[in-house]
Amino acid sequence: MSNILSEISAAVIAGNLGDIADLTEDALDEGLSAEEILNQGLMPGMDHVGVEFRAGRMFVPEVLRSARAMQKSMDILKPLLVESGTRMVGKVVIGTVKGDLHDIGKNLVAMMCEGAGFEVRDLGKDVAPEAFVDAVKEFEPDIVGMSALLTTTMRSMQLTINALEEAGVRERVKVMIGGAPVTQDFANQIGADGYASNAAAAVEMAKQFVGAA
Amino acid sequence: MQVKPTNQLINTTPVFEVFTEDEIEAIYYSALRVLYETGVRVYCMEGVDLAHSGGAIVEDVTEDSALVKIPPWMVDRARATLPRKVTIVGPDRKYRMELYKNQIYFGTGSDTPFTIDPYTGERRRATYEDVKNFARLAEALPNIDFHMSLGIVQDRAVGTYDRWQYLAMLEGTNKPINITAVDMEGVRDQFEMALIRVGGKEEWKKGPIFSLYIEPVSPLSHSKEVVEKLLFAADNDIPFVYTPCPLAGATAPSTLAGTAVQALTESLFGIVLSQLRKPGAQVIIGGLMSNMDMHTTVYCYGSPEMALLSAGYTQITKWLEVPMYETAGCSDAKVFDEQAAMEAAINIATAALVGGNMIHDVGYLEQGLTSSMEMMVASDEIIDMVKRILRGIPISDEDLALDVMAEVGPGGHYLEHDHTYERFRTHIWQPKLIDRRGWEDWVAAGSKTYGQRVHDRVIEILETETEPLLDEAMYKELRRICELADARHKDEELDMKMFG
Numbered sequence: 001m002s003n004i005l006s007e008i009s010a011a012v013i014a015g016n017l018g019d020i021a022d023l024t025e026d027a028l029d030e031g032l033s034a035e036e037i038l039n040q041g042l043m044p045g046m047d048h049v050g051v052e053f054r055a056g057r058m059f060v061p062e063v064l065r066s067a068r069a070m071q072k073s074m075d076i077l078k079p080l081l082v083e084s085g086t087r088m089v090g091k092v093v094i095g096t097v098k099g100d101l102h103d104i105g106k107n108l109v110a111m112m113c114e115g116a117g118f119e120v121r122d123l124g125k126d127v128a129p130e131a132f133v134d135a136v137k138e139f140e141p142d143i144v145g146m147s148a149l150l151t152t153t154m155r156s157m158q159l160t161i162n163a164l165e166e167a168g169v170r171e172r173v174k175v176m177i178g179g180a181p182v183t184q185d186f187a188n189q190i191g192a193d194g195y196a197s198n199a200a201a202a203v204e205m206a207k208q209f210v211g212a213a
Numbered sequence: 214m215q216v217k218p219t220n221q222l223i224n225t226t227p228v229f230e231v232f233t234e235d236e237i238e239a240i241y242y243s244a245l246r247v248l249y250e251t252g253v254r255v256y257c258m259e260g261v262d263l264a265h266s267g268g269a270i271v272e273d274v275t276e277d278s279a280l281v282k283i284p285p286w287m288v289d290r291a292r293a294t295l296p297r298k299v300t301i302v303g304p305d306r307k308y309r310m311e312l313y314k315n316q317i318y319f320g321t322g323s324d325t326p327f328t329i330d331p332y333t334g335e336r337r338r339a340t341y342e343d344v345k346n347f348a349r350l351a352e353a354l355p356n357i358d359f360h361m362s363l364g365i366v367q368d369r370a371v372g373t374y375d376r377w378q379y380l381a382m383l384e385g386t387n388k389p390i391n392i393t394a395v396d397m398e399g400v401r402d403q404f405e406m407a408l409i410r411v412g413g414k415e416e417w418k419k420g421p422i423f424s425l426y427i428e429p430v431s432p433l434s435h436s437k438e439v440v441e442k443l444l445f446a447a448d449n450d451i452p453f454v455y456t457p458c459p460l461a462g463a464t465a466p467s468t469l470a471g472t473a474v475q476a477l478t479e480s481l482f483g484i485v486l487s488q489l490r491k492p493g494a495q496v497i498i499g500g501l502m503s504n505m506d507m508h509t510t511v512y513c514y515g516s517p518e519m520a521l522l523s524a525g526y527t528q529i530t531k532w533l534e535v536p537m538y539e540t541a542g543c544s545d546a547k548v549f550d551e552q553a554a555m556e557a558a559i560n561i562a563t564a565a566l567v568g569g570n571m572i573h574d575v576g577y578l579e580q581g582l583t584s585s586m587e588m589m590v591a592s593d594e595i596i597d598m599v600k601r602i603l604r605g606i607p608i609s610d611e612d613l614a615l616d617v618m619a620e621v622g623p624g625g626h627y628l629e630h631d632h633t634y635e636r637f638r639t640h641i642w643q644p645k646l647i648d649r650r651g652w653e654d655w656v657a658a659g660s661k662t663y664g665q666r667v668h669d670r671v672i673e674i675l676e677t678e679t680e681p682l683l684d685e686a687m688y689k690e691l692r693r694i695c696e697l698a699d700a701r702h703k704d705e706e707l708d709m710k711m712f713g
Binding site: 015056059060061062064065068101103104107108111183184197198201 | 624626628629633634637638643650651652653654
């Protein structure tokens with residue numbers, strides 16, 4: 001592997017926000033393609049971060065810092081990737097469902113999905129079913145992620161899935177749900193495609209759904 | 214911009230106190246009265262003569278003992294030369310304990326006849342290999358600062374097992390060690406081994422690599438062997454732990470204040486005698502202060518009285534400015550179970566919060582009759598957890614984080630903020646064996662209870678290969694002292710049931 005690509009990997013692992021943009025520009029100047037930088041520089045770095053995180057040697061704020069470093073590089077690479085028609089890992093629409101203002105878990109999943117190379121549209125909190133439907137139509141994601149902390153707002157997940165069905169877009173996406181009171185049984189019951197019990201597991205599942213795992 | 218507070222009392226470490234200063238003084242001056250008026254019985258005439266020449270009153274002399282009464286001024290004089298700080302190091306000087314005031318160090322306990330086999334779970338007699346393995350555990354666990362054998366070596370000759378124990382410990386750990394000795398010959402042999410290990414008497418003086426455990430007998434008795442060990446330790450610059458083990462309600466008054474007075478009287482005699490022998494002799498006092506269980510008659514290692522009395526006594530030693538030998542990480546449970554974890558958590562937290570210096574008996578079960586590797590590993594994590602509590606809640610401007618709050622604002626989050634990134638590792642404690650996963654992840658990882666995870670960790674440490682700590686020549690030289698001792702005691706029958 002070229003030296004600059006391993007430097008980019010190392011910058012992602014270290015969460016080095018100061019150098020990552022310059023390194024990305026240098027790599028492009030050396031004649032490397034955006035796709036090579038993404039797949040051989042950024043992604044191996046994030047994969048290593050994932051391994052360290054699962055082993056309990058890196059922790060959430062550090063993983064997010066790495067994800068942020070990757071994002072800074074992606075800001076430069078994205079137009080080039082679009083230009084060359086390179087497919088991104090996948091697209092995710094995510095939000096905390098209607099009636100619920102608890103968004104820390106959803107934010108965590110969104111940030112970690114970005115770190116894994118997904119394009120993420122974060123709809124925020126207290127998101128009505130119709131807003132999810134509109135976002136699916138406009139953004140054409142591979143995955144819709146829904147979060148709820150309250151047992152009382154878990155019902156909104158069912159209502160959102162119903163709305164996606166009524167709008168005729170349910171089959172275009174995989175629906176993933178999560179949140180402290182949510183279980184696999186509940187996911188089965190409401191017809192979600194997947195349930196993840198934590199942010200790292202959610203990213204793994206999202207990658208599987210888009211065939212990137 | 215924050216308003217700077219002035220004249221503010223800051224507690225970086227939370228404070229736990231049992232006694233006020235007036236109460237400590239009441240106990241201390243009571244002990245002086247007991248030492249002067251009731252006196253202590255001394256079964257070593259050399260010790261009696263030394264006390265007498267130093268100003269003590271000697272009465273009721275028998276063939277082998279005398280009642281010794283120490284006037285308060287002798288205690289004052291002894292305290293004037295008593296070191297306020299005692300340092301004990303590991304053989305390679307990497308690990309060290311600086312025992313004074315609030316410095317806390319945790320360590321294991323000594324000679325248990327039994328141990329729980331880490332593979333079979335069977336309770337059986339301890340062997341050389343067990344003692345070596347406990348030392349390897351001590352070496353591996355970050356919160357164990359000093360080590361004691363956690364087993365009597367019972368696959369060697371009865372009269373010499375202490376040398377083998379010391380060798381097994383030196384094979385397993387480079388941390389400071391608190392040794393026990395079967396007799397004076399055992400002290401001399403182990404001291405010779407230590408001098409070989411550390412490189413001679415001058416090196417020893419620069420930093421002793423063991424302390425010697427000496428236990429006077431409650432109530433108020435000092436046996437021949439105990440006094441001889443004390444004199445030898447004083448002569449040879451060996452720090453020693455002079456700690457009685459009073460049983461409230463049996464060998465001491467049932468009131469905890471009364472037990473504290475008596476224990477202090479017993480240790481003060483050791484202080485006085487040691488300073489008469491050699492001003493500057495290094496003494497650590499304290500001990501196992503607990504109660505007798507009034508139903509089973511056992512000596513309680515997990516009782517609230519043990520934790521409370523030890524904590525109170527620690528305050529007394531701080532007031533006296535003499536290092537304290539505290540007790541924690543021990544239990545009356547027979548195996549490492551919920552009771553063991555509960556009792557250890559309570560007594561470790563209490564000992565640490567009050568700031569005992571040399572906190573021993575981590576790994577003890579069944580009133581110190583059985584040692585457990587699981588108890589030791591579990592306690593290591595309890596200690597880690599308690600040390601987080603001791604770090605307290607600092608309140609600098611950076612800690613109060615008003616600027617960060619203003620920046621994040623209502624409805625935002627702190628996960629990605631530099632303030633979080635730079636501080637979470639020091640401010641938020643991360644457990645190693647405690648499980649905080651959700652149900653599904655826990656099930657996916659095998660649904661293991663804390664006990665099972667602790668067990669796995671024990672096995673992992675035992676099966677991780679480590680570099681030998683003693684080179685071949687050093688090992689042979691040390692072993693030769695053990696073998697010579699065996700040769701001298703060869704007529705003594707090897708009796709595995711001697712403690713049974």
